[in-house]
Amino acid sequence: MDPVVTVIVPVHNTLRYLERCFGSVEAQTIGRRKLEVIAVNDGSSDGSGDWLDAWARERDNVQVIHQEPSGGAGKPRNVGIERARGTYLFFLDSDDYLGTDALRRMVAMADGEESDIVYGRIVGVGRDAPVDFRTTSAEVDLYDSPVYWTLAPYKLWRRALIEEHGLRFAEGRLLNEDVAFAVPAVLRAKKISVVADHDCYYLEGRGDGTNASRQDVDWVDQLAFVGEILRGLGELVPAGRERDKLMERHFHGEILSMFGEPYLARDEAGRRDMAAAAKVLLDEWTTEPIMAALPPRLRLRVHCLRHGLVDELTGIVRADTGRTLGPAHQDGERVYAAYPYFRDAERAIPDSAYDITSRVRLVQRVDSYAWDGPVLRVEGSARLSELDPAGRGVGVLLRRQGYTYWVPAETADDGTYTLRLDIGRAADGEPLPEGIWTMRIVVTSGELSKEAWLARPSDRLYDVSPEPRVIDRGEAGPCAAGLFHSAAHQHLNLDIGDTRRLLATSARGTVTRTRLGRVEATARVTVPGWPAERGEARLLLVSDRKTLTAPTTTEVDDNGRVAARATADGVAPGTWELQLRLVAGSFSRDVPVIESSGEPLRLTVPVPLVRQVRRKAARVVRGR
Template sequence: MADREQSDVVYGRIVGLDRDAPVDFRTTAPDVSLYDSPVYWALAAYKLWRRSLIEEHGLRFVEHRLLGEDVPFAVPALLHAKKISVVADYDCYYLEGRGDGTNASRQDVDWVDQLEYAAGTLRTVAELVPAGRERDKLMERHFHGEILGMFAAPYLARDEAGRKDMAAAAKVLLDEWTTEPIMAALPPRLRLHCLRHGLVDELTDIIRADTDATLGPAHQDGERVYAAYPYFRDPERAIPDSAYDLTSRVRLAQRVDSYTWEGPVLRITGSARLSELDPAGRGVGVLLRRQGYTYRVPAETADDGIYTLRLDIGHAADGEPLPEGIWTMRIVVTSGELSKEAWLPRPSDGLYDVSPEPRIIDRGEAGPCAAGLFHSAAHQRLNLDIGDTRRLLATSARGTVTRTRLGRVEATVRVTVPGWPTEQGEARLLLISGQKTLTAPTAAEADTNGRISTRATADGVTPGVWELQLRLTAGTFSRDVPVIEASGEPLRLTVPVPLIRKVRSKAARVVRGH
């Protein structure tokens, strides 16, 4: 990659063995941006660096430093690099901690000194990147990774004086370098508020609640969701609600486990919940959308997030039959006044690589029609097809042709159409030769599994080669299905010129000649 693209820096895919990789590179790219890609979140030295870049800018590690000695090297190198590339389709680096726990990143250090050391990195960024969106993106990474990260177990390990010193050192950096976009982008806003306002005791209790895993479910007030940290709406502290607000972080987490037809009812099972909130008390449903129409079908839910949806095609349109067409399917989860929706995905367990077979369904007074499921090609989203336009029912039928001793020609054809209505469905055998199409007298039988058996005679058919098709009709569903032999070849009926006509013709010539 480096030779082909003349890259200054090449990132290789990182594999975390006993810890998560800092960045999961998924796409190989010859030229990426620091500001629109995750590369700046991985500053460690395990990359390929062009030597001329290092020598031109005199880049070196900081000596006699336990933590972050490579950051003053990596930051200016990346900011001066003319091209940065990523190799994501090959495992280039395996990240593993030492078994005895002696990795430098796991050691206790003088965190006040470490915060002052981080100030140098912020100054380097400010010197090389003009103020604005791009600088804010880089600063956000440093505050998140090298500054706020200290305010967890390392902070709690200090005594009261040590915690005050750490908070004071961080406040200097926050006051000097953060902007409103940076503050809005940093997720631990409650910590930021406490640091900026000198609320050291409150900060200690808040961090301890995280460390001890004593937080309860989030508070919900209308459409807003708030973290259940200490001092929420405590009048003596007057910490604003915005410091606790988690609404932007609420995500719809879901999976689809299975889908199948139960007669005219599509049954879907899965799990859906809103992150940060207790799954109990939420509502789950599926939105069906097509050309300006939207219908909501509720699902049965359990407290563990599991749901079962039963979508009756004959009553899904607010009690009426669902009209024909392609319907997109989106899951919607509500909790109080808060609502989130997302596309229904392909089942994740690999057992449903192919959608359930399409079938004929009964829509009551609207009559039978075809229905099926399919996954969109681009994103594998689940869609509902009413009218048999995407996944065809009965693409072929199997048949045989026999002749009786008396010369009578009979054709037997079988096909399976799930959901075939035995009372309303019709099956007719067609004989096709060139522009001619004949309908043969046909007797048909069908069982409850949709297996259709037909038998027809071909008496009186004119000589020639005839192809066989089976015409199936049920409500709005109509299809001419090619008939094939067991070998897969089209089934053809050859009707010869009757021998008796040749004999009579010869006799007539003899009589006329005499």
């Protein structure tokens, strides 16, 4: 039987990684019988070839090919393609390794969805993963998903796609040999899928600096090679929005990435040669949408390269790689990155190259919140990214059904703030009306303003809200007030007037009946903020037919603990439940009094003996 998957592994001087790499292939849950492993030893001198031969001798599904060093992973992979028999190909670098269930899951996706390419979740080990896939998808759109941002070969490829279009890796190159293969492959694929619910591929960052991506190259020649890739892309994708989105990725990854430390490492002549080579590509492919999508650090590079500003480019790259930038410049509603030569009349670099207004974000954190009488105190930090927090303004917008009220906060130069929201004055000096109020934090700097939902508190406060309480709003009278987090996004909301699920849900107490028939009842409940002078508490006896209100005396302490006591004579026979009625302004609640077991507190009053005798006599008379 032909194998389902051919795993192709180029090997060059990676002896210390081979056991982990090939061990991860052998451990695949898809099973050895469905796997073919082709290891191509590309002129290793560290004993890797001998290790591979020993490994293959004990396994009938492993073949080893030895060849002279070719100068990159491209030729070994191509040799593997020529020998492969599997329905699918998977390219595994010899210093990386697979998750145990990776190939089974990826093949199941490809078989079930008839996918030409399946991306698996990538995990960086000592380096960042190029893309963090979070959602498993049967089919993704190349132009509206992040899949094009990782063109490395470690994916599952349908071999028929590769052979139909004669796709091969560029040979003799340390960089982008895989991009030359992947670009036409992903553009010709009928369906691309993603497996994100399993860690499929572990990408190793070598601590010794020997990853191919960290080696020195002829950057002028490399730019010419990139130009060939881009021309191939241009032939397959017409000019317009879709091509621009793909080109943006190549501006980041293949053209402008070398204008950092590699550029600074060259002498002046070398820098000018690199700049001239890049100008050819940028003049051909740059569009306004691409420029707008690039961050200013890259936008400035493009401008300098296209206009021959090599010295200025060097200054900008030095400032960028040296992390010497200060706070951004602000002019009205616009914000500009603090790179050199901003508004330098001699250079005339346009403001648009520095503009980062669209990238300014509201960064916030809630550290604590608590009631101080009728005042909700919220403490945290809030600032606008890229800008100095000193001098900013912070406040909260309260919104409900067309009503909006603004409550400013006190701020400090270190980015922290304290919000004091007085329920009795929050509505432009008047009491806040009852209802559910959303809370939006607003940060301003000059004419620039950003707003967002008030953040979920930090992890230590997650799902911990201040106790709801009764708020005295002066002439408007007392009402209930509480906070809650929305179920979907944990946004903070303010509930004025209705906290039935949260405030005074039950009371504890006792109820007894003396030998003379007097009922004595007590109840205790804590209602934070309970107004001793403006609140009323009464004990109730409730049956299925009627409710009795007993004269009640109450005591209230400073912590809102309400103790009620009542007596009642002449309570009619039957079963009664004890309740505590609390009324304070618009707040009204009949609170069940419960036993320690949590059951409602009940009192059974028997029928008097004399009445029982009379009833029995009446039955006898009727019987005669």
